[in-house]
Amino acid sequence: MNSANDGEVFIETRKLTRQYQVGSAKVQALDGIDLNVRRREFLAVLGVSGSGKSTLLHLLGGLDTPTSGSVCVDGRDLASLNAYQRTLYRRTGVGFVFQSYYLVPSLTAEENISLALTFQGTFGQQRRRQAAEAIRRVGLTHRAGHRPSQLSGGEQQRVALARAIVHAPALLLADEPTGNLDEATAAEVIALLSRTHRDLGTTVVMVTHNREMAARVADRIVRLRDGRLVDEEAAAP
Numbered sequence: 001m002n003s004a005n006d007g008e009v010f011i012e013t014r015k016l017t018r019q020y021q022v023g024s025a026k027v028q029a030l031d032g033i034d035l036n037v038r039r040r041e042f043l044a045v046l047g048v049s050g051s052g053k054s055t056l057l058h059l060l061g062g063l064d065t066p067t068s069g070s071v072c073v074d075g076r077d078l079a080s081l082n083a084y085q086r087t088l089y090r091r092t093g094v095g096f097v098f099q100s101y102y103l104v105p106s107l108t109a110e111e112n113i114s115l116a117l118t119f120q121g122t123f124g125q126q127r128r129r130q131a132a133e134a135i136r137r138v139g140l141t142h143r144a145g146h147r148p149s150q151l152s153g154g155e156q157q158r159v160a161l162a163r164a165i166v167h168a169p170a171l172l173l174a175d176e177p178t179g180n181l182d183e184a185t186a187a188e189v190i191a192l193l194s195r196t197h198r199d200l201g202t203t204v205v206m207v208t209h210n211r212e213m214a215a216r217v218a219d220r221i222v223r224l225r226d227g228r229l230v231d232e233e234a235a236a237p
């Protein structure tokens with residue numbers, strides 16, 4: 001593991017709360033989360049289904065806004081960003097990997113990755129170079145011209161990972177990235193995530209059901225229950 005404990009605070013949530021109103025019922029998805037994540041830390045988030053894990057990731061990534069409480073990333077309160085700055089934060093500051101790969105079916109692996117760069121204004125030679133580098137990083141150079149239907153699940157998730165890191169975001173958010181994969185393939189994807197974290201110095205927050213896997217790669221593990229943080233531990237070496 002790295003020396004994440006020595007790093008400065010990168011993400012700070014205070015009394016972070018997200019309620020959903022469904023008809024007349026209120027769902028308290030997150031209930032006052034105080035969480036610090038250090039720069040370059042690899043944090044794993046565990047918790048049973050419905051405990052608020054995805055809600056937390058969405059709030060950290062600026063995909064959703066809190067009902068109350070705050071999220072500060074790199075010293076900036078996300079609530080203080082205007083719509084343009086918020087979009088910029090999502091597109092340049094954050095990379096997302098989900099359980100489903102969300103690749104564009106009609107595009108090749110390389111084009112899927114390039115598309116992410118287009119969205120943030122990188123074109124031409126530089127775009128080609130960065131896309132090739134990202135695809136090399138996940139070991140899929142020989143599959144660059146394949147469309148998603150011509151790739152295995154594990155390969156598709158590696159393309160999704162390449163797309164998430166192609167712009168070298170400071171923060172990588174992964175929501176059950178191995179949820180659809182068999183154990184061996186999952187281990188490969190996790191190893192790639194871990195290497196990315198190490199090589200690029202990315203701060204990683206990963207949601208998983210798999211405690212053993214979390215312990216293998218994370219610096220620290222936290223657990224959510226009913227929208228609250230209930231447990232925190234340093235990952236076993």
Ligand SMILES: Nc1ncnc2c1ncn2[C@@H]1O[C@H](COP(=O)(O)OP(=O)(O)OP(=O)(O)O)[C@@H](O)[C@H]1O
Nearest residue numbers: 020022027029047048049050051052053054055056
């Ligand atoms: N858009 C929504 N509208 C209403 N309730 C929601 C919405 N999204 C999530 N919830 C509720 O908020 C709670 C937390 O959901 P969340 O998706 O964060 O859980 P999770 O820990 O990611 O679960 P899983 O492991 O199944 O993915 C759940 O009770 C869920 O039903």
Ligand SMILES: [Mg+2]
Nearest residue numbers: 053054055175
């Ligand atoms: Mg979820």
